[in-house]
Amino acid sequence: MVQIALGSNILGANELLARKNRKLFEQDGTLVINLMSSPGAGKTTILERSLEGITGKLKIGVIEGDLYTDQDAQRIGKKGVEVVQINTEGTCHLDAGMVNKALERLPASDYQLVFIENVGNLVCPAEFDLGEDFRVVVFSVAEGNDKLLKYPLIFREARVILLNKIDLLAYTDFSLEKFQEDLAQINPSAIVFLVSGRTGEGVKEWTEWLLEEVSKKQNRF
Template sequence: MKIDLDVEVLADNNTAASYNRDLFEKNKTLVINLMSSPGAGKTTLLEKTVARLGKEYRIGVIEGDLATEKDADRIRAFGAQAVQINTNGGCHLDARMVAKVLPEFDFDDIDLLFIENVGNLVCPSGYDLGQNHKVAILSVPEGNDKIPKYPVMFRRTEMVVLNKIDLLPYLDFDVKMAMEDLLGINPQSRLIQVSSRTGEGLDEWLSWIKQAYKQNVER
């Protein structure tokens, strides 16, 4: 017997994502899903973000990694609530994994929740986690050709944070080309330039978060 299912492969993930989204919305928590390749600087950007916004906002972080508690420890050192998810080899976070750790947070006490996805430019792009915003982080040493090479990631994110711009004078990263490629792949996205190490450009990143938080609360 033939059964026409006609169902999205990620249907179960999407159900879990809706559950997460309802919880976030009820608590007016702004949730940002950060994705990048390994070593682009997600955790360092988060450390700086928590250090700079920690007085004004109550911050939670979900750290996704294949193994170890190292990243959550780094974030906790800056005073945010952090929960580590170890995927045990899995290449991405899915909405069910996120749903499972949400009870560990006290949502009455969180304004901003950052989800640091597993370092990978392919798999995480397909999974809705229930977040308000998806942001890609790209770093100067990776080269500007990452944008056309991983179009799905850059199509499905609304902002690219170009990190490690303090290295621009020493490397061949073509910022203009990166912006043109991004426009060609996703005209709704934008690219902002930061260096987590020197602090350059961080104000633009932080004011985007503040604005997004405000819009989410007033919505």
């Protein structure tokens, strides 16, 4: 009973701060994406590729979440965007309070698009609303077909799934048909882009869609 109450309190407090973040993003017309994946899925590489396709077209900020280092932030900073690092020091996810603190250094009003690169984990990040517009999951064919059914929440909460490393498809036993069948059970409305962080395949289609989403939000204001 104590554990349930504690969990409820933590998520309740997070929800209040997520609403505060969302209000800021709405009033500024900033599109905010919560980018999630397991470690090694290629999330940072896909983010780099995405930035290459849209930097110069939009004002972009990035909030980088990681346990201890700023290695990913250094990589992203080389793409010519503003980056704020959050080190969770062991916590397996970002929460709305961490993001709210980061906004002191990365004001949403200065940007049209903000990426929040969450900590690599298929479980914890899915439980914490950050105030984002929607969630994007980077999922690699190298992770196998069992992950969707083993970790359904993160896929159920995603608006977009970037199926990465498709250049390795011939070297794995990953089944696109099985992936589509499982996703249809969990989240039939999810938008899927087949991409490769290594070759850049499919990234243009993803970034063109993303630019349209930014435009839609901007036009509401």
